[in-house]
Each structure stands twice: as structure tokens, then as C-alpha cells.
Amino acid sequence: MLNQANFQDKSEKIGVIGLGYVGLPLAALLAKEYNVLGFDINATRIKELKENRDRTNEVDSETLKHSHIEFTDHPEKISGCKLIIVTVPTPIDGHRIPDLRPVETATEIIGGCLAKDAVVVYESTVYPGVTEDICVPILERVSGLSWKKDFHVGYSPERINPGDKEHSIDKITKVVSGDTPEIANFLAEIYGHVITAGVHLAPNIKTAEAAKVIENTQRDLNIALMNELSLIFNKLGIGTKDVLEAAGTKWNFLRFEPGLVGGHCIGVDPYYLTFKAESIGYHPQIILAGRRINDNMGKYVAENAVKMLIKAGKAVKGSKVLILGLTFKEDISDIRNTRVIDIYDELKEYDVDVSVHDPYAYKEEVKQAYDIGLMDNVEDHKPYDAVILAVKHRPYVEGLGLEGIREISSDGMPILIDVKAFYSKEKAHQAGFLYWRL
Secondary structure: OOOOOHHHOOOEEEEEEEEOOOHHHHHHHOOOOEEEEEEEEOHHHHHHHHHHOOOOOOOOOOHHHHHOEEEOHHHHHHHHHHEEEOOOOOOOOOOEEEEEEHHHHHHHHHOOOOOOOEEEOOOOOOOOHHHHEEEEEEEHHHHHOOOOOOOOEEEOOOOOOOOOOOOOOHHHEEEEEEOHHHHHHHHHHHHHHHOOOOOOEEEHHHHHHHOOOOOOOOHHOOOOOOEEEEEHHHHOOOHHHHHHHHOOOOOOOOOOOOOOOOOOOOOOHHHHHHHHHHHHHOOOOOOHHHHHHHHHHHHHHHHHHHHHHHHOOOOOOEEEEEHHHHOOOOOOOOOOOOHHHHHHHHHHHHEEEEEEEOOOHHHHHHHHHHHHOOOOOOOOOOOEEEEEEOOOHHHHHOOOOHOOOOOOOHOOEEEEEOOOOOOOOHHHHHHHOOOOOO
């Protein structure tokens, strides 16, 4: 039976499979106390990490330099790990159906070099039942070992918030579960030694899996409500931000704001839950209604940009529009499932000449994912008939401002579409902008 002491004295090794936004910060944290192997199938990623470079900017170079993590893309190295933690992505496909191929592939790789008495823990977001009903059979088939006799599994959902330096991984309570009470307690000891916020022991694996998907489903629904209210208030000629500031004076009002809901968690996780619900004969209504609202917000923003162009007396076809920001949230480089692309695609349907700038996104990733060539400088294609602040990146907030946007705008009445409701409406009007915000 494994025990935490064997890992703390570094006679046993922990393997982290998948070194993205979740896996790398986890590996760096665990490496403070344990012997850690970091595995990723992306050889380029491994090369960069060995050079102490993290393109996600979640872990700084100095931390990587002193972490002593053994980075590798050689699967056979996993055989030396008695605790293996899986942190690969779990996206959805073009039909919004869970795509379990990354977690299945990772499980096959692990099964091919699974040591006897090892424990495999999944942190990837899944619907209830994936760990035991899908992953365990793969591990048994590939390894030839028997579950609960030769190896064990657990589930501990990741709670990483990319770009958030305040709520770092060690400051977020860790939910932990295992296939037996003994394994659950073992994992609680392992995680509890590095998670200062403490550990919550879930009664079983399916409960822990369900807890993860409802965390983001709840946030998705709250934002969907704000987005629907924004649709209503815009039709009524009422400022949504003004309404929320007034309502927010009550002590129990929840402070959510309208906006684009993308990324690899909030915009994806609800589909994992609804997929499982429909597989057992229940057809969710509220969850999917919220998803429909949020998925259509990019199109709604683009439509209002077109209306503003018409209002300003500018021809829509051939007009020049600049989108500021493409990543799914501020101050990160992650473009996965960004809903800013919906604004871009809708404007292109109107034959608008759209330029996109983002100070954090990687050009090659954007080109590969969306076939868009990012600009080097916002002034490259000026003047613009309209500017859309889609993502509130720090360089825009601190270095551009209303004056900067005015300087790159065309003559006449410049248009500013403020998706994040960052700028003051009054100041925007004083600066001469035709201004619109969610």
C-alpha cells in the first residue's frame, strides 16, 4: 500500500501527464515537496520547458529553473511513477459533444507503462462516470492489470483560473476522491501537503466529477442571465451597467456581468453535463437555454457594430473595423474556444474589412486555429471606422485609452464598441465617440 511518506522522502515519483495551463502549475507546486516527472506528447513544449520557458505564462522562468521537474515526451518514463495525475484537455467537438480523445489517448499511454500498485488520478473535466466507466477499462485492457487489485484510480478536479495570480492553485480548496476510502485518504495526504487552502474529501469519484462540471455550469448560467438582461435593457434604452451598479447595492445581489463566455471551462463544461443527462433520458432545459444565450453573444455584438456603422452614415461593406483582443479572457494567451471569433466571423459575413490585434496571443496558433493574421501594431491599418474592445488586456487599459482609440479612428464620428463596459459612457461621448456596450 502506498503512503505519503514514500513520496515525501522522494523514493517514489509523481507523474503529471499533460503540461498545459493545468498540468504545469500543478507539477511546479508538487515539485516543491515531491519528486516529479512532467510528461507531454508535444516535443516542442517539452523543449521550451527544459529551457525554462512557459508560453502560457502561468509559471515564471525562475520557478521552472529551480523546480527540478524531469520534463519528458518519452512515455516509458511514466513506468517509474507510482502516482500518475492526468491533466489533459477535455474539449467539445463541432457538434458540442464531449471529445474524450485526449483523455483516452493519455489513458492508453499510461496503460502501456503502468506499474503495479500505482494510482492514476484524473483532474481533467469530465461528466460523472468517465473515470470508472471509460478510463478504467482502457487501463485494464492495455496494462493487463486488474482494477482495485493491481492498480487504483482517483479523481481530483482541477480548479485553475488562467491568468489569476491571486487565486493560485495552492490557495484553492482541493476536492479529492478515490476508488476506495484508503486511496482517497492517501490522495488527501499527498495533495494536502502542498495545498494550503485544505482538502475536501468527496464520498466517491462520481460525486467529485459532478462537482467539477456544476461549478462552471453555475457560473455559465449566471452570466447567461446577465447577457439576457443586457439584451432586454438595450431594447429598453437602459444602461445595463447602470442597472447592475444600482442592484449591486443590495447585500445579497450576485455581482455577475454580461460578456463573451469562452475558454476551455465555462463555455465547455455544461455540455459535458447535458451530454450525460441526455444519455440517461433527461433533457436539460435551463442549462442549454443559458448556453444558447451565451453562444450567440458574439453575433449580437457584431450586429450592433453594423447598426452603429449605419447610424454613423458609413457604408458597411468594405468598412474597416479593428477588434482589440482575441483570447478568451484578459491578460492570457489562451485562444481556445474564444467567442471573439464569433464577432469576427459575423462581421466578415457583412463584407467588413476586419483587423485583429492581441498582445498576448501567439500568431502561429491564431493562424492555425482561425486562419487569421494578427497585426503587429494597432496603427498598421488605420484609420478604422469602428473599434471593438473585445478583451480587456492590460496594454489596452494602461496604454491605449480613449485618446489612443480616437487617434486611430477615421474622421467624422468614430465608433467604439465596448464589450467589457470598461470605458465611461459619458467620457466616451465627450471624446466624440458613437459608443455602445453590453
